[in-house]
Structures are given as C-alpha cells and as structure tokens.
Amino acid sequence: MQRPPANTFNLEYLHEITNSLDEISKQKLKGVILTSAIPNIFSAGLDIKEFYKPDLQRLENFWSSVQDVFIKLLDLDFATAAAINGHAPAAGCVLSLSCEYRAMVNGNYKIGLNEAALGIITTPWIQAMMYQVIPMKHTETALTTAKLFDVDEALQIGLIDEIASNKEDAINRCKQYIRKFDKIPLHARALTKQRMRQTPIKILREQRDEDIRMFVDVVMNPSVQDNLKDYVEKLKNKKKK
Numbered sequence: 001m002q003r004p005p006a007n008t009f010n011l012e013y014l015h016e017i018t019n020s021l022d023e024i025s026k027q028k029l030k031g032v033i034l035t036s037a038i039p040n041i042f043s044a045g046l047d048i049k050e051f052y053k054p055d056l057q058r059l060e061n062f063w064s065s066v067q068d069v070f071i072k073l074l075d076l077d078f079a080t081a082a083a084i085n086g087h088a089p090a091a092g093c094v095l096s097l098s099c100e101y102r103a104m105v106n107g108n109y110k111i112g113l114n115e116a117a118l119g120i121i122t123t124p125w126i127q128a129m130m131y132q133v134i135p136m137k138h139t140e141t142a143l144t145t146a147k148l149f150d151v152d153e154a155l156q157i158g159l160i161d162e163i164a165s166n167k168e169d170a171i172n173r174c175k176q177y178i179r180k181f182d183k184i185p186l187h188a189r190a191l192t193k194q195r196m197r198q199t200p201i202k203i204l205r206e207q208r209d210e211d212i213r214m215f216v217d218v219v220m221n222p223s224v225q226d227n228l229k230d231y232v233e234k235l236k237n238k239k240k241k
C-alpha cells in the first residue's frame with residue numbers, strides 16, 4: 001500500500017484495491033503479502049474525511065466499497081499474509097485480520113479496533129473477524145474499551161502470529177508461512193479456508209444493504225458527527241504540539 005501520508009482508505013483507493021484484487025484473482029499465485037510502503041504506518045484505517053460531514057450518496061458508495069474489498073480479501077483462494085510494518089488501527093487492523101497470518105515489526109506501534117473511541121461501532125462482520133482470531137472475551141473487552149495493543153501485547157493475545165525485527169524479516173516470515181501450502185492441493189486449502197471464514201463472509205454477503213443502512217445511520221447521528229469533529233481536530237493539532 002502506498003497512499004501517503006497514512007495509507008487511509010478513501011473511496012477511490014478502495015476502488016483501486018478492488019481492481020488489484022480482481023486482477024490477482026485471475027492469476028495462479030501461491031499467496032499474497034500485504035504491507036506498506038510508508039515507514040511506521042501499515043494503515044491508519046478508513047479515511048475519516050469520508051464520514052465527517054459526508055455526502056450521503058458517496059457515504060453509501062464508500063461503505064459498499066469497503067464491503068467489496070473485504071468480501072474479496074476473505075474469499076481469496078490462495079494464502080494471504082500481512083507484514084505489518086507500523087501502526088494498524090481500526091480498518092488497518094481489519095485488513096490484517098482478513099489475512100491468514102500476521103507478522104508485525106517490533107517498534108512503538110499500535111494495532112487494534114479503536115472505533116468506539118471515535119463514537120462509531122464495529123459492524124458484526126468485523127467483530128466476527130476479530131473473534132475468529134482472538135477469544136470472544138478478549139474481543140468484547142478490546143472493542144468496548146477501544147483498546148490499541150502494543151506489539152508485545154498483540155502477540156500475547158494472539159492478534160499477531162509473530163514479531164519481526166524489520167520489514168524485510170516480516171516479509172520473509174510471511175513467505176515462509178505461504179510456503180507451508182506448497183504440497184497442499186489448492187482446492188482443498190481454499191475450501192477449508194472459506195468454510196472457516198464463513199461467518200463474516202455470510203454476514204457480508206447476506207446483509208449488505210442492512211449493513212450499509214446501519215453504517216449510514218450511525219455515521220449521520222449528530223453526536224457521532226460531534227465526536228468525529230473532535231477526533232479530526234485532535235489529529236490535526238498533533239503536529240502543532
């Protein structure tokens with residue numbers, strides 16, 4: 001990913017990712033590694049500008065595009081791994097959860113689902129993605145407290161699989177993970193993976209319209225917009241301090 005300054009997902013970038021995923025799906029790949037070309041930030045999640053004082057039509061398109069990306073990612077036949085070379089809050093974390101394996105570079109980085117701190121909530125399919133990786137009890141506490149884990153905590157709780165010394169090491173560990181499937185028939189691997197992930201995939205496929213409606217309702221709530229205003233200000237003012 002290379003969308004400076006923070007690899008945030010806006011509508012156009014989501015379309016680019018969808019097109020790339022469509023393109024790679026046609027190829028006979030062994031696996032895919034997601035990583036960032038931006039030092040210290042894997043992805044800062046959804047672009048907050050998309051849902052602060054939004055245009056309604058664009059907001060609906062935006063969430064529908066978020067759904068497209070995650071349906072495609074969760075469903076990829078081949079192995080997926082994330083070399084998390086920096087912060088991965090919110091949708092940055094969700095992106096890594098869509099992969100089967102996560103190696104995170106050691107450093108002063110945070111990963112987790114902090115949506116509640118913005119006054120928004122995680123959708124059921126995102127919750128399912130989290131509790132398929134870490135236990136339900138930890139998921140509940142992490143989501144309700146908007147917990148961002150440091151690298152050691154993330155390993156301890158199972159949110160990441162390994163700690164890497166740098167980006168190259170993280171990518172190598174991802175490659176090693178992908179090589180594990182060299183002798184496994186692709187069809188069996190893909191079907192097993194899709195069955196294991198059927199909870200979020202099913203919610204995403206069967207409740208798309210309802211999910212968009214809930215997203216729009218939550219985002220357009222005046223108190224949520226107030227929270228987002230404060231959050232955007234806080235982000236802007238960080239540099240001035």
Ligand SMILES: CCCCC/C=C\C/C=C\C/C=C/C(=O)SCCNC(=O)CCNC(=O)[C@H](O)C(C)(C)COP(=O)(O)OP(=O)(O)OC[C@H]1O[C@@H](n2cnc3c(N)ncnc32)[C@H](O)[C@@H]1OP(=O)(O)O
Pocket residue numbers: 005006008040041043044045046047048049087089090091092114115118120121122123124126211214215218219235236238239
């Ligand atoms: C069932 C009901 C349905 C309801 C559904 C509702 C919602 C959906 C739920 C979940 C989906 C996911 C939601 C999200 O992803 S929301 C986004 C959350 N992201 C964050 O909170 C991260 C915010 N950013 C940071 O904390 C930091 O930037 C960082 C990642 C820790 C990096 O810190 P660093 O100091 O290295 O950089 P800066 O802070 O200076 O940032 C650089 C630059 O990027 C801009 N920026 C950062 N994050 C965002 C963002 N998410 N959106 C837009 N812009 C962002 C920041 O302002 C700086 O910009 P500048 O112009 O000043 O350079």
